[in-house]
Amino acid sequence: MDPNDSFREFMAAHQQSLMRTAYLLTGDAHLAEDLLQSVLLKVLSRWPKLADVASPQAYARKALINQYISWRRRLARATELPRAEPPDRPYxxxxxxxxxxxxxxxxxxxxxxxxxxxxxxxxxxxxxxxxxxxxxxxxxxxxxxxxxxxxxxxxxxxxxxxxxxxxxxxxxxxx
Structure with missing residues (x-):
């Protein structure tokens, strides 16, 4: 089996779960997509070694969290994060x-x-x-x-x- 085929199978099975985690971490759909894409590139580059790992999903999730924390540290040093104000109307x-x-x-x-x-x-x-x-x-x-x-x-x-x-x-x- 081609390693790319096994990676495609992995993605088909776990992409939604990883995207949900990325979205919950970032709070922004576009940032979540960027985060997941950068992590998946790293996972793909290590895929031949990960094929033998018991849980590549755990590895990908860990990489996602590490990348998110790294991004937040860099962003916190570089800029302020804008915050939306709560709505004026009761809900x-x-x-x-x-x-x-x-x-x-x-x-x-x-x-x-x-x-x-x-x-x-x-x-x-x-x-x-x-x-x-x-x-x-x-x-x-x-x-x-x-x-x-x-x-x-x-x-x-x-x-x-x-x-x-x-x-x-x-x-x-x-x-």
Whole structure:
């Protein structure tokens, strides 16, 4: 089998998942596409070696997170990030679009590493151990980041606080 064929199969199976992770990390569809494209070029260049790896998806996800953190560090040194102001009109937290926008705005205010922990734990549904392994940090660091970030998100987006309580209850049972 041609290595390019196996890479195409890998992409067909995992591209949507990786794109979702990239979008949740960046909060912007275009940046997510750029991030994913740069990571996939790196993965493709290492593909012959990765074909024997147990989980090329984990490798690609790790590369995605590392590239995102690297981009954010460079961007933070170079420029300020513009922030949209919240709408002037009152809104219902039951509206899923409004909830999604509020969550993305709150996530955008988190440091890259903490945002990565939240995305991996609550959007990618990884365990604390899997998240710690992927981020190459201790289990305690993952737990601490998750706890502190959820508390910070309650302050940044108080209208979403009930959702964060549900999330902690569900994850607490899954540890």
């Amino acid at each position: 219902s937290t039951e509206d899923s679009t409004v909830v999604r926008i509020a969550m993305l705005r709150a996530l955008a205010q988190l440091p890259p590493r903490q945002r990565a922990v939240i995305v991996l734990r609550y959007y990618e549904d990884l365990t604390e151990h899997e998240t710690a392994k992927l981020l190459r940090c201790s289990l305690g660091t993952v737990k601490s980041h998750a706890h502190h970030v959820l508390a910070r998100l309650r302050v940044l987006a108080p209208e979403l606080a009930p959702k964060f309580a549900e999330t902690e209850d569900l994850k607490g049972a899954r540890r």
